Amino acid sequence: MDRKHYEDEHRAFGEAFRAFAEKQLVPNYPDWEKAGITPREIFVEAGRGGFLGMAVPEQYGGGGVVDFRFHQVLDEQIAAAGIGGAGLGISLHNDICLPYFLAYCSDEQKRRWLPGIVSGELITAIAMTEPGAGSDLAGMRTSAKLDGDAYVVNGAKTFITNGINADVVIVAVKTGSDPKNRRGGISLVVLERGMQGFERGRNLDKLGLHSQDTAELFFTDVRVPVANLLGEEGEGFSYLTAKLPQERMSIAISALGEATAAFTETLQYVHDRKAFGTSVASFQNTKFVLADIATELDVAQAYVDRAVDRLNDGDLSAADASKAKYFCTELQGRVIDRCLQLHGGYGYMSEYPISRRYADARITRIYGGTSEIMKSVISKSLGL
Numbered sequence: 462m463d464r465k466h467y468e469d470e471h472r473a474f475g476e477a478f479r480a481f482a483e484k485q486l487v488p489n490y491p492d493w494e495k496a497g498i499t500p501r502e503i504f505v506e507a508g509r510g511g512f513l514g515m516a517v518p519e520q521y522g523g524g525g526v527v528d529f530r531f532h533q534v535l536d537e538q539i540a541a542a543g544i545g546g547a548g549l550g551i552s553l554h555n556d557i558c559l560p561y562f563l564a565y566c567s568d569e570q571k572r573r574w575l576p577g578i579v580s581g582e583l584i585t586a587i588a589m590t591e592p593g594a595g596s597d598l599a600g601m602r603t604s605a606k607l608d609g610d611a612y613v614v615n616g617a618k619t620f621i622t623n624g625i626n627a628d629v630v631i632v633a634v635k636t637g638s639d640p641k642n643r644r645g646g647i648s649l650v651v652l653e654r655g656m657q658g659f660e661r662g663r664n665l666d667k668l669g670l671h672s673q674d675t676a677e678l679f680f681t682d683v684r685v686p687v688a689n690l691l692g693e694e695g696e697g698f699s700y701l702t703a704k705l706p707q708e709r710m711s712i713a714i715s716a717l718g719e720a721t722a723a724f725t726e727t728l729q730y731v732h733d734r735k736a737f738g739t740s741v742a743s744f745q746n747t748k749f750v751l752a753d754i755a756t757e758l759d760v761a762q763a764y765v766d767r768a769v770d771r772l773n774d775g776d777l778s779a780a781d782a783s784k785a786k787y788f789c790t791e792l793q794g795r796v797i798d799r800c801l802q803l804h805g806g807y808g809y810m811s812e813y814p815i816s817r818r819y820a821d822a823r824i825t826r827i828y829g830g831t832s833e834i835m836k837s838v839i840s841k842s843l844g845l
């Protein structure tokens with residue numbers, strides 16, 4: 462179905478990013494996949510192109526446009542270009558980390574961090590997950606004890622996207638505890654590159670998304686100035702709850718974009734590939750599989766576009782964002798698996814994009830909240 466979701470300015474922005482990606486990202490992507498990381502300079506180049514901090518007010522150097530469709534079109538272009546590993550760092554920076562800086566920074570903090578976030582000189586990350594606490598965020602143990610004008614932070618985080626490249630990391634910490642409320646006493650503090658006692662662990666070896674640096678972070682008596690507290694002490698859990706729907710929409714959009722790109726590539730492949738003296742496209746099974754996929758993609762797209770509109774209106778519920786993330790990431794897994802099958806043995810070869818999409822896809826049902834956690838959020842909205 463035709464989409465009427467975008468205006469000319471969104472399409473032009475998407476085209477500009479596509480040109481940037483084709484010139485600067487796609488040719489180097491295989492090297493970054495081998496290296497296990499995307500070079501920091503890419504953020505600066507993306508910043509120069511106007512692809513970072515679209516929602517940041519102009520006074521801090523940003524685009525001054527609060528419209529998630531600009532994020533959506535960029536995420537879709539990343540998926541279409543087949544550069545999900547490098548693209549994830551950019552999406553995380555724009556879609557997931559920046560909203561915390563915009564919503565909870567004081568004016569002084571905005572002056573300190575926003576210009577660098579827009580230019581790409583300050584790469585962002587968000588660290589919630591710990592070795593002993595992922596889905597159960599309230600079980601986190603990283604502590605921050607007030608000592609004069611600083612919090613003394615001790616603990617560890619793991620699986621942190623942009624973990625090696627990041628200069629400013631939003632870290633969820635326990636500044637207190639409330640025996641009656643497990644979610645109480647959580648705060649968000651910003652740790653900066655170079656703070657004493659802030660160490661990075663390994664760049665973790667993963668099944669997919671190889672060009673994305675995912676790391677462990679360790680904190681030993683890190684003195685974090687009180688001036689680096691985001692918002693109010695003890696409000697961290699409510700801030701995370703407020704911003705997770707946007708994170709989940711970002712993942713849903715990328716997942717749907719990946720599935721759509723896999724479908725488009727497969728449509729071409731089955732025309733080109735011959736078996737039994739005819740094209741693979743001519744078999745009834747191929748037609749039915751691709752008809753199934755086309756239907757599911759169109760229906761999912763309509764829901765996602767509507768959810769993005771609701772996000773823009775400021776009234777997207779946590780349950781509706783969870784439905785988008787749950788449905789689109791499961792769909793991504795199903796679609797890419799079926800598309801790989803239609804590629805036969807070539808689909809298993811690394812030189813074919815479908816094999817990389819297959820490996821990259823597996824994580825989206827886990828990070829940003831697993832499918833099981835999405836179903837918990839949805840069932841809560843049903844009063845269950």
Ligand SMILES: Cc1cc2nc3c(=O)[nH]c(=O)nc-3n(C[C@H](O)[C@H](O)[C@H](O)COP(=O)(O)OP(=O)(O)OC[C@H]3O[C@@H](n4cnc5c(N)ncnc54)[C@H](O)[C@@H]3O)c2cc1C
Pocket residue numbers: 587588589590593594595596597619620621622623667670675824827828829830831832833834837
């Ligand atoms: C590549 C990658 C990038 C990531 N990036 C980041 C990042 O930038 N920042 C960050 O903070 N984290 C990040 N994560 C962490 C990610 O969000 C967590 O892995 C995820 O939330 C799941 O937590 P866990 O791994 O501890 O699994 P667990 O919580 O141990 O879950 C294990 C299994 O139990 C199930 N389960 C748990 N609780 C329930 C329940 N109540 N009901 C039913 N089933 C349940 C889960 O669904 C899952 O199947 C990343 C992870 C990866 C792998």
